[in-house]
Amino acid sequence: MMDRFLRRFETLLDPFEDQGEDREDARLNRTGHLAPLPSEINRFIWHFARQAKWPLGALLITGGLTGGIEAALYTGVGWLIDAMERSSPATFLAENFWLVAILAFLTLIGRALVLFASSVLEEQVISPSFYNRIRWQSYRRLMEQTYTFFQNDFAGRLSQKVQQVGQATGDFITTILQTFWSFVTFIILTVSILGAIDWRMAMVLGLWTLGYLWIIRNLLPKIRENGRAAAEARSVVSGRVVDSFTNILSVKLFDSSRREDAFVKDGFSYLVEAVRRMTRALTGVRTAVAVLNGLMMTGVGAVAILGWQAGSVTTGGVAIALGLVLRLNQMSGWMMFNINGLVRNYGTIQDAVATVTAQPALIDRADAQPLTATRGGIRYENVTFHYGKGGGIIEDLSLTIRAGEKVGLVGRSGAGKTTLVNLLLRLYDLEGGRILIDGQDIAAVTQASLRGAVGVVTQDTSLLHRSIRDNIAYGRPGADDGDILSAAERASAEEFIPGLRDPKGRSGYDAHVGERGIKLSGGQRQRIAIARVLLKDAPILVLDEATSALDSEVEAAIQDNLSAMMQGKTVIAIAHRLSTLAAMDRLIVLDEGRIVEQGTHAALVAGGGLYASLWARQSGGFLYAGDATRTEPVPQEADRAAV
Numbered sequence: 345m346m347d348r349f350l351r352r353f354e355t356l357l358d359p360f361e362d363q364g365e366d367r368e369d370a371r372l373n374r375t376g377h378l379a380p381l382p383s384e385i386n387r388f389i390w391h392f393a394r395q396a397k398w399p400l401g402a403l404l405i406t407g408g409l410t411g412g413i414e415a416a417l418y419t420g421v422g423w424l425i426d427a428m429e430r431s432s433p434a435t436f437l438a439e440n441f442w443l444v445a446i447l448a449f450l451t452l453i454g455r456a457l458v459l460f461a462s463s464v465l466e467e468q469v470i471s472p473s474f475y476n477r478i479r480w481q482s483y484r485r486l487m488e489q490t491y492t493f494f495q496n497d498f499a500g501r502l503s504q505k506v507q508q509v510g511q512a513t514g515d516f517i518t519t520i521l522q523t524f525w526s527f528v529t530f531i532i533l534t535v536s537i538l539g540a541i542d543w544r545m546a547m548v549l550g551l552w553t554l555g556y557l558w559i560i561r562n563l564l565p566k567i568r569e570n571g572r573a574a575a576e577a578r579s580v581v582s583g584r585v586v587d588s589f590t591n592i593l594s595v596k597l598f599d600s601s602r603r604e605d606a607f608v609k610d611g612f613s614y615l616v617e618a619v620r621r622m623t624r625a626l627t628g629v630r631t632a633v634a635v636l637n638g639l640m641m642t643g644v645g646a647v648a649i650l651g652w653q654a655g656s657v658t659t660g661g662v663a664i665a666l667g668l669v670l671r672l673n674q675m676s677g678w679m680m681f682n683i684n685g686l687v688r689n690y691g692t693i694q695d696a697v698a699t700v701t702a703q704p705a706l707i708d709r710a711d712a713q714p715l716t717a718t719r720g721g722i723r724y725e726n727v728t729f730h731y732g733k734g735g736g737i738i739e740d741l742s743l744t745i746r747a748g749e750k751v752g753l754v755g756r757s758g759a760g761k762t763t764l765v766n767l768l769l770r771l772y773d774l775e776g777g778r779i780l781i782d783g784q785d786i787a788a789v790t791q792a793s794l795r796g797a798v799g800v801v802t803q804d805t806s807l808l809h810r811s812i813r814d815n816i817a818y819g820r821p822g823a824d825d826g827d828i829l830s831a832a833e834r835a836s837a838e839e840f841i842p843g844l845r846d847p848k849g850r851s852g853y854d855a856h857v858g859e860r861g862i863k864l865s866g867g868q869r870q871r872i873a874i875a876r877v878l879l880k881d882a883p884i885l886v887l888d889e890a891t892s893a894l895d896s897e898v899e900a901a902i903q904d905n906l907s908a909m910m911q912g913k914t915v916i917a918i919a920h921r922l923s924t925l926a927a928m929d930r931l932i933v934l935d936e937g938r939i940v941e942q943g944t945h946a947a948l949v950a951g952g953g954l955y956a957s958l959w960a961r962q963s964g965g966f967l968y969a970g971d972a973t974r975t976e977p978v979p980q981e982a983d984r985a986a987v
């Protein structure tokens with residue numbers, strides 16, 4: 345019953361609403377990018393606060409009422425004492441009926457109602473939905489970041505930022521509206537009530553308030569700065585821990601858990617130092633507040649007793665004054681703790697904002713159109729790209745691949761083959777020149793349509809930790825089971841899928857594959873990746889070492905299907921095992937980012953250039969004969985590794 349009642353409040357805020365989609369600039373931008381989050385911290389906090397105006401406004405009211413009721417109860421106690429002094433036990437109730445009734449109502453019902461309302465607001469309406477809405481919107485902005493952005497950071501650090509920013513922003517806003525505001529209300533009422541009893545008490549409280557503000561102003565910035573450093577240190581630690589866990593195989597193989605300990609410990613030491621600096625400042629703040637409160641209570645107490653002696657303050661007045669200042673003492677210590685939390689949260693938000701509001705470096709142009717790739721002709725025009733390093737990698741490269749042509753990219757390791765296809769997919773923006781697909785500049789079309797037009801199978805396909813079915817359907821969302829099955833069959837994956845079983849007892853197409861597909865063999869992963877791309881059926885195919893993990897038997901088995909898959913498509917294939925490329929229409933030989941040779945396999949072998957030498961070594965024939973690029977013999981194993 346209570347559950348059902350509370351559940352109603354839980355649906356008032358939708359955690360998955362994203363204002364970025366509703367914003368005018370996002371709507372105008374037909375390409376579907378989300379409006380960025382404000383990068384200035386106060387605007388960032390306001391951006392979220394205004395998404396929950398009503399619940400937060402209500403929290404402000406309950407916060408004020410909480411402070412008001414506290415002050416009223418202490419004042420009521422004083423009035424009761426005065427009333428008792430005036431009346432006899434027999435007439436007390438009759439003479440003070442309304443006072444007793446109002447106090448009883450406040451204690452029994454008013455207080456409980458306000459507490460209930462503020463709990464419902466905080467726990468049901470705001471806490472789960474609002475906090476997670478902040479995380480959700482931040483996560484989605486991060487997902488719009490470029491491939492480079494993720495290559496440059498730790499996954500663990502980023503996920504920690506998403507967690508932290510939701511918690512810190514939510515806590516910051518609710519603490520201000522509830523705790524801080526109820527405290528301020530309490531102080532204002534206390535000053536007014538004590539001022540009405542004796543103006544000197546208000547003076548003491550006024551001085552106390554100034555002292556309190558002075559402490560906040562002088563000591564808290566230190567905590568804030570160190571709070572920010574501590575938040576960053578926490579993210580770094582989690583980045584390092586996740587990095588060690590993710591690469592656990594390397595850690596085991598190199599027996600390096602002790603070395604990893606040192607790497608992680610280094611992060612922890614940084615964290616411990618940041619927390620220590622912060623807690624040192626904290627002890628300073630707590631001591632200062634304790635001294636200040638002692639002065640305030642003694643001051644108000646002295647004024648109250650002197651007033652009572654002089655007859656200007658009643659016994660009840662003394663009780664009110666002492667009660668209120670004792671409560672204020674208690675509240676102010678607790679408030680300092682909260683202000684400290686506020687400041688720390690502010691630091692945490694500041695730290696996370698830099699990450700979650702960073703503008704993606706590679707976004708669709710405002711006038712980007714969807715790519716219409718019907719034929720799949722590709723043209724690299726004077727392409728230059730150095731990963732921003734000022735030189736090397738790809739230099740002024742021009743290449744035309746006719747629609748339907750199948751080319752093989754060949755070259756030594758590091759020659760730039762993968763880079764070239766990544767540029768086609770616009771995972772990076774060019775530093776010079778342009779790339780056209782069917783006559784359209786890929787920089788002027790939407791990224792979604794561009795990537796939709798290219799099917800990619802890579803050397804090391806990492807699968808998502810979901811079912812086999814979901815992993816294959818990743819190629820075409822909404823594909824039905826029949827299509828998924830047929831794609832798996834054509835990729836020769838059908839032979840191992842039925843035998844799969846995961847620790848939770850799911851089997852076959854429902855079996856989950858482990859993080860990054862770790863529970864499958866390399867060849868099995870590659871077959872799932874091929875099935876995925878078969879299902880995608882895009883006009884351009886990129887096969888980057890697509891069959892490198894398959895044994896010759898499986899490779900032969902799916903070769904026909906691969907050939908069928910290539911029918912009518914433009915294909916760029918990369919392989920170190922040159923025999924897999926021999927049947928391509930044309931081979932492009934890259935060296936140090938430039939095209940050094942091109943032609944059919946037969947023509948290149950006959951040409952006796954770089955390709956011929958690579959081929960000669962692989963086919964196990966005469967090792968150095970015809971190697972025009974080498975003057976000195978090189979050991980065979982080293983050579984193999986270099987190819």
Ligand SMILES: Nc1ncnc2c1ncn2[C@@H]1O[C@H](COP(=O)(O)OP(=O)(O)OP(=O)(O)O)[C@@H](O)[C@H]1O
Nearest residue numbers: 495730731737755756757758759760761762763764
């Ligand atoms: N994200 C990156 N940032 C900076 N440099 C990079 C990055 N990725 C690759 N490189 C550099 O670009 C060069 C070309 O790499 P690329 O992966 O394109 O070579 P490749 O010919 O595909 O090699 P392989 O055959 O070994 O896969 C290499 O020198 C590499 O160090």
